[in-house]
Amino acid sequence: MDEEKKDIFKKHGYALTGEESGVKLCHWISEKLIEGRSCYKEDFYGIDCHRCLQMSPALDVCNQNCLFCWRYQDYGERKEKDLEFDDPEEIVERSIEAQKKLVSGFRGDQRCSEDMWREAREPNQVAISLSGEPSMYPRLGELIEEYEKRGMTTFLVSNGTRPDVLEELEDLPTQLYITLAAPNEEIFKKLCVPNTASLWDRVKESLDLLPSLDTRTVVRHTLVKDWNIGWESEYADLVKRGDPDFIEAKGYVFVGDSRRRMTIDNMPSHDTIKGFAEREADLLGLETLQEKESSRVVLLGSVDSRQKIE
Ligand code: SF4
Numbered sequence: 001m002d003e004e005k006k007d008i009f010k011k012h013g014y015a016l017t018g019e020e021s022g023v024k025l026c027h028w029i030s031e032k033l034i035e036g037r038s039c040y041k042e043d044f045y046g047i048d049c050h051r052c053l054q055m056s057p058a059l060d061v062c063n064q065n066c067l068f069c070w071r072y073q074d075y076g077e078r079k080e081k082d083l084e085f086d087d088p089e090e091i092v093e094r095s096i097e098a099q100k101k102l103v104s105g106f107r108g109d110q111r112c113s114e115d116m117w118r119e120a121r122e123p124n125q126v127a128i129s130l131s132g133e134p135s136m137y138p139r140l141g142e143l144i145e146e147y148e149k150r151g152m153t154t155f156l157v158s159n160g161t162r163p164d165v166l167e168e169l170e171d172l173p174t175q176l177y178i179t180l181a182a183p184n185e186e187i188f189k190k191l192c193v194p195n196t197a198s199l200w201d202r203v204k205e206s207l208d209l210l211p212s213l214d215t216r217t218v219v220r221h222t223l224v225k226d227w228n229i230g231w232e233s234e235y236a237d238l239v240k241r242g243d244p245d246f247i248e249a250k251g252y253v254f255v256g257d258s259r260r261r262m263t264i265d266n267m268p269s270h271d272t273i274k275g276f277a278e279r280e281a282d283l284l285g286l287e288t289l290q291e292k293e294s295s296r297v298v299l300l301g302s303v304d305s306r307q308k309i310e
Pocket residue numbers: 026027028029039040041042047049050052053054127
């Protein structure tokens with residue numbers, strides 16, 4: 001990454017851990033330490049969100065330009081071969097060190113308990129999902145392995161456009177997300193703005209791959225009002241291909257850089273999300289397992305999938 005780009009990331013609160021990788025404190029850590037409120041993934045999957053490290057091995061690399069993306073988005077024309085990716089072991093060591101520094105400011109705040117603060121300094125969970133598309137990082141399996149060696153659970157969020165990478169992962173994450181933000185290619189092209197024509201087919205290939213991956217799988221719909229809500233039977237047909245353990249129907253949130261491309265009116269209400277989720281659940285024979293209105297998210301799954309989080 002060039003120095004100018006690095007400065008932009010730093011200004012946005014990222015701690016860089018090499019040439020292409022970095023960490024940013026998730027705002028839910030502060031919510032948990034100060035207000036005692038947790039992110040929906042703590043409620044749904046039992047992680048400790050104050051011990052979650054949010055990072056990306058490919059901060060400035062993505063093959064889409066989703067209109068709803070809250071990250072800084074100016075991926076430019078850099079070719080994969082020109083990228084200087086960082087060593088997985090170094091990323092892991094540096095990211096844990098960076099997280100310790102990032103949480104240090106909470107010490108001494110009367111609202112934050114000393115015990116919680118100490119726990120926050122020892123992350124036990126990583127969300128590989130920050131900025132950029134992690135499957136563009138060529139040593140993703142090694143990265144997952146390095147975090148797991150340190151006793152951490154790993155949540156990987158991918159846009160699903162690199163089934164080849166997912167298929168070759170030597171170590172699978174604890175939980176693998178594929179984002180499915182469009183019911184068909186036409187909406188995918190308009191909303192997710194892929195940089196090559198074949199990406200929609202690759203998302204479908206990733207869905208087809210999910211049943212063969214021996215880990216917890218989630219299909220996430222990022223739902224944007226006036227763009228991609230509806231078409232439940234088309235979504236359901238796609239989801240069937242992946243037969244994921246869970247589906248998260250999650251409302252778009254008007255934050256970060258997405259505010260340059262969306263308006264606040266593109267945020268759907270929780271009732272809209274719920275209605276969509278219920279129609280999709282009916283089509284797939286699933287049930288609502290959990291929901292969190294403040295995060296505008298509904299979790300769907302089956303009786304079997306419920307057992308995976310109990
Ligand atoms: S799981 Fe996601 S939302 Fe929750 S603390 Fe980690 S990065 Fe933040």
